Ligand SMILES: Nc1ncnc2c1ncn2[C@@H]1O[C@H](COP(=O)(O)OP(=O)(O)OP(=O)(O)O)[C@@H](O)[C@H]1O
């Protein structure tokens with residue numbers, strides 16, 4: 001039922017678009033008929049073109065995201081546990097953080113060419129900070145009161161970390177990962193628009209050069225729907241992993 | 255066994271460059287396997303004393319001597335004012351939080367023993383967010399008991415609970431104490447609770463021990479008996495008298 005309620009507005013928008021196209025409100029070059037966009041989507045799917053570009057983009061996002069996480073997470077943990085070293089790295093990190101990854105694409109292309117490396121570098125720059133900042137702040141702000149519980153049980157540093165700090169930080173770390181995935185996806189499309197020979201962003205920019213607005217729209221819908229879908233999957237996974245955060249209802253009162 | 259003697263114990267905190275003397279020459283003997291309660295007004299240093307006994311805080315000066323083994327810190331557990339349960343673990347998992355390197359069988363056995371003793375069996379799979387304050391404090395107590403400490407420190411563990419639940423838990427704590435005979439140091443600001451539980455009531459004021467009163471009544475105690483009422487009166491006097499006279503030094507920093 002809820003799903004249906006939530007689909008009302010999208011369907012209304014589609015209906016307006018459809019009706020407008022039928023009546024001839026819109027210039028069909030600027031906004032093609034939805035049926036045409038749909039046909040294009042079907043034929044691109046049948047030819048396998050859409051899937052090819054999608055796979056190229058997804059592959060980059062997942063690869064880039066994994067690499068980023070593998071670097072940002074341990075670094076964040078290390079610096080959070082050694083605040084003195086954080087003090088030295090902070091200026092560099094702050095500088096890079098304020099430069100949008102898109103602004104670095106030209107120099108990345110110069111350095112790494114238009115191949116996969118420059119795409120991974122863009123994703124790295126986009127996804128690094130959400131993971132890094134959320135992880136480090138979650139570890140730094142770990143509840144001292146809970147750590148004292150471990151201390152009384154004479155936990156080692158390792159046990160303190162794995163049994164108290166990490167589980168407590170997990171919700172915020174997951175938030176960082178979710179943000180990072182979204183950022184990766186967006187910045188990658190940007191990079192593909194500027195320089196690439198495959199991927200959804202490339203498909204869009206190529207369609208523009210071929211004057212095919214229908215393909216452009218198929219690209220846009222694919223990006224939006226896929227982003228939505230990835231986010232949804234991630235939320236589901238988060239709820240599963242952090243199942244205890246949902247357990248708030250009282251079972252019993254004294 | 256797990257007795258401890260405190261000699262001229264001082265604790266000075268520095269707060270924004272200001273020195274706060276939280277403990278000022280504490281002399282106190284805690285006999286092995288005895289139940290000692292500590293009362294005193296807010297800010298008199300009760301929590302500080304427990305934190306030093308537990309090893310969470312360093313003393314500034316003086317001596318803390320454990321009787322057996324001589325000199326070494328004895329296996330100590332503490333129950334805080336708040337339950338401090340790990341919200342990502344179930345009640346049962348919280349209870350066995352301290353047990354490491356034991357077999358599953360031993361862990362389950364230990365958990366079951368205290369789940370049953372504390373009436374938590376039904377709720378073993380609940381998360382801390384799902385249980386009431388009394389249940390949570392029971393689980394925290396169970397977590398400390400599973401650790402099998404020989405010295406148990408309790409810092410107003412029942413002060414957040416309603417009177418009925420509180421009395422029930424006082425009885426449970428007494429039952430467990432009579433069964434296992436650990437040494438217990440129990441801090442409270444409730445005179446009735448101090449007399450109900452303690453074999454010795456220590457009255458603190460401004461970082462000092464100002465009185466020690468033995469309670470030679472058999473357990474379980476009758477709160478309506480005359481001896482009980484008289485003891486309460488006496489302790490209340492000890493707390494209040496000191497208040498009138500010695501009110502000039504700066505040791506009373508804290509909670510206003
Ligand atoms: N970490 C700290 N830093 C600075 N001052 C502290 C610290 N902990 C306690 N104090 C001060 O030491 C004194 C004793 O505090 P303590 O918490 O031991 O009192 P208490 O008897 O437990 O009081 P309450 O009944 O309110 O819990 C207070 O003046 C308090 O402000």
Ligand SMILES: [Mg+2]
Pocket residue numbers: 300301302409
């Ligand atoms: Mg206190």
